[in-house]
């Protein structure tokens with residue numbers, strides 16, 4: 001089987017780089033997205049996301065006629081689905097978030113009319129265990145004229161597999177090529193054909209398993225990281241209580257040959273680590289106790305930081321009795337969800353800055369060297385954008401929320417400092 005035309009459904013942080021990579025390696029690629037602006041942008045050879053090196057690859061692919069974006073799927077030899085898997089709205093506080101598979105269902109519904117005998121469909125979206133089988137059922141229901149692995153096994157018309165994306169934002173172009181891939185077909189042939197497809201550009205190993213294990217592998221990786229970060233965050237709270245420097249503690253413990261503790265912070269952000277563990281917890285709430293508690297520990301960390309800020313403001317006012325809260329300027333250093341990126345989505349730092357501004361009657365400065373203006377949500381809350389040096393000079397209370405290079409390079413001693421990343425401590 002040779003795959004000449006590849007269709008990627010969902011042209012976001014994973015789908016667009018993947019589409020561009022197949023195009024760069026000579027495949028004819030049809031990218032599908034529901035957003036007209038996204039489609040237009042890509043067809044102009046431009047990109048709508050921030051990812052190093054991607055713009056040049058997309059531009060070349062479009063100019064060479066290898067990549068085009070459309071709103072409605074067209075026939076292809078292989079379809080890769082890379083759409084979001086968010087949560088359903090949470091009804092009551094404390095409820096376990098439940099996955100919302102509506103985008104996968106919509107993608108299945110959209111490609112079903114153009115599927116033909118011999119096509120391969122791969123789900124790349126991070127998904128709860130069982131989703132690939134569910135996707136196959138949606139496809140089968142829409143195309144009674146085609147056969148699927150569940151009923152026909154290796155003889156089926158359509159091949160189906162799960163191959164989770166595992167690339168790190170900011171390093172996607174390199175990691176897409178170098179990382180190993182875990183490939184779980186609904187039958188061995190589905191897996192083998194998927195390996196053949198990915199080998200177009202993947203230099204890492206393509207390791208075969210079944211679909212459920214592939215789904216669980218991805219969830220396990222991100223849950224493992226979440227649990228480890230929760231351990232570091234819990235240590236930071238314990239150390240604060242016991243008057244111990246947690247950064248020194250971790251660096252000492254990490255000198256043990258079999259210990260490797262991660263770093264505490266203001267909470268866990270981004271679109272993966274704080275989300276994927278819930279896909280395990282929601283499926284097996286009785287069994288996934290540690291994973292559940294880790295989520296709660298990490299989700300509670302921003303509030304702990306905000307409480308620290310309240311105490312710092314009170315301390316400052318006690319030491320400066322001529323001032324009122326209105327006279328106190330608080331600077332938040334870093335708004336992105338992690339160091340040296342400009343991605344503010346699902347960022348605990350951003351949420352902390354917003355909540356400080358909401359509760360504090362004085363000025364709140366937001367310092368983020370990787371962006372040129374604050375998002376509307378923050379401006380509305382009264383946070384004002386500030387250059388780093390200006391904030392250092394003007395603020396009374398300093399809160400480090402992200403360990404950006406620019407901040408690490410400029411160590412300074414301040415009395416009223418809350419350093420959630422341990423860079424100035």
Ligand code: SAJ
Nearest residue numbers: 166167168221222225262263265268269270272273337338
């Ligand atoms: N964080 C800490 N302490 C640490 C490490 C991270 O507080 O020691 C925080 C970060 O500040 C950030 C959050 O965790 O707020 C997540 O950052 P991250 O760098 O751990 O991960 P992501 O979300 O950028 O990407 C992860 C990666 N997964 C793993 O490293 C296991 C990536 O490989 C996945 O492809 C990606 O999730 C995804 O798409 O699922």
